[in-house]
Amino acid sequence: xxxxxxxxxxxxxxxxRAAKTAGRDPAGVTxxxxxxxxxxxxxxxxxxxxxxxxxxxxxxxxxxxxxxxxAAHPDVRLHLIGRLQSNKADEAVALFDAIHSVDRPSLVAxxxxxxxxxxRRTDCFLQVNIGDEPQKGGCAVxxxxxxxxxxxxxxxxxxxxxxxxxxxxxxxPYFALMAKLARRxxxxxxxxxxxxxxxxAVAIGATHVRVGTALFGARD
Ligand SMILES: *Cc1c(COP(=O)(O)O)cnc(C)c1O
Numbered sequence: 001x002x003x004x005x006x007x008x009x010x011x012x013x014x015x016x017r018a019a020k021t022a023g024r025d026p027a028g029v030t031x032x033x034x035x036x037x038x039x040x041x042x043x044x045x046x047x048x049x050x051x052x053x054x055x056x057x058x059x060x061x062x063x064x065x066x067x068x069x070x071a072a073h074p075d076v077r078l079h080l081i082g083r084l085q086s087n088k089a090d091e092a093v094a095l096f097d098a099i100h101s102v103d104r105p106s107l108v109a110x111x112x113x114x115x116x117x118x119x120r121r122t123d124c125f126l127q128v129n130i131g132d133e134p135q136k137g138g139c140a141v142x143x144x145x146x147x148x149x150x151x152x153x154x155x156x157x158x159x160x161x162x163x164x165x166x167x168x169x170x171x172x173p174y175f176a177l178m179a180k181l182a183r184r185x186x187x188x189x190x191x192x193x194x195x196x197x198x199x200x201a202v203a204i205g206a207t208h209v210r211v212g213t214a215l216f217g218a219r220d
Contacts, residue, residue: 004045007215008033011198015209018202029202032079034194034212036061037219040069046215047073055100055210057082059091066095081162081191081210083137086110090117098123100162100191100210103139105150112154123159124151125191125208128181130174131166138163141181148185160189160207171197175204 016026032055035043043054043065052075056062062078070076079098089110092099102108102124115121126147129138139147144161151158161182165174175192182190182205193201195214202209213219 002045002049003217004042004215005049007217008046008049008051011211011214014199015202018199022203022205024202024205028207030208032081032191032208032210033215034081034210035065035216036082036212038216040065042216043069047076051215053077053079055079055081055212059084059088059095062095063091079208079210089114093118093120093122096122098125098159100125100208101127101137102151102156103127103129103137103147105147108147108150108154108156112156115156121155121157124156125160125162125189126151126158126187127162127164128178130163130178133166136164141177144181145185148187158187160191161185161187162191162208164194165192165197172200172204175201175206179205 015029019026019029030053032053033046033051034055036057077097079100080092080096081100084092084101086107093114099122127138128144129136129140161178163178165171178190178192189207190205191208193206193209195211198209198211
């Protein structure tokens with residue numbers, strides 16, 4: 001077995017174990033393989049091993065890399081997990097099946113317009129700045145109710161909430177707060193957990209985990 005399929009099998013097994021331990025169906029967790037900075041030569045083996053959902057953090061990078069890879073595998077789904085500027089909303093809607101970084105009313109408006117124009121509805125995750133960190137994207141917890149309302153009013157499919165908890169501290173309390181917010185607002189999806197903490201995230205209710213390093217090895 002090559003590295004890619006061995007790593008994929010390991011990550012899938014860990015997700016399944018964490019889900020079962022929490023009394024959840026492993027099928028309720030979508031593994032997003034975060035392929036930012038990875039070339040087609042690193043991505044192709046994962047596709048060959050059966051992985052179909054990938055995450056990128058830059059519109060431009062994804063636009064350069066994915067059309068060719070996807071031509072050969074039309075069932076691949078792409079998720080945007082990085083910050084999005086409003087002026088790239090059209091391009092993002094054309095390229096991605098889900099956007100995890102919707103964090104402000106101006107972006108909600110730009111995406112609604114882009115989706116109307118494209119005649120396409122892209123799943124949206126509303127990003128919450130759960131650790132209240134100035135350098136990170138995401139809306140403040142206090143602004144979430146208004147952002148959800150704005151997104152629903154604008155006709156965006158609100159698929160879930162997303163967060164990137166503070167680095168180097170125990171993430172579980174942040175994940176738990178996210179789960180509480182999702183329940184309170186009737187939002188089904190929870191995009192949380194990365195290579196270092198995806199099992200914890202699954203235990204607390206993540207429906208989408210975003211895993212890069214554990215699948216591809218360290219990035220340059
Ligand atoms: C890079 C990135 C990830 C994946 O991080 P790893 O630690 O490599 O698993 C997940 N989410 C976001 C938003 C990222 O930018």
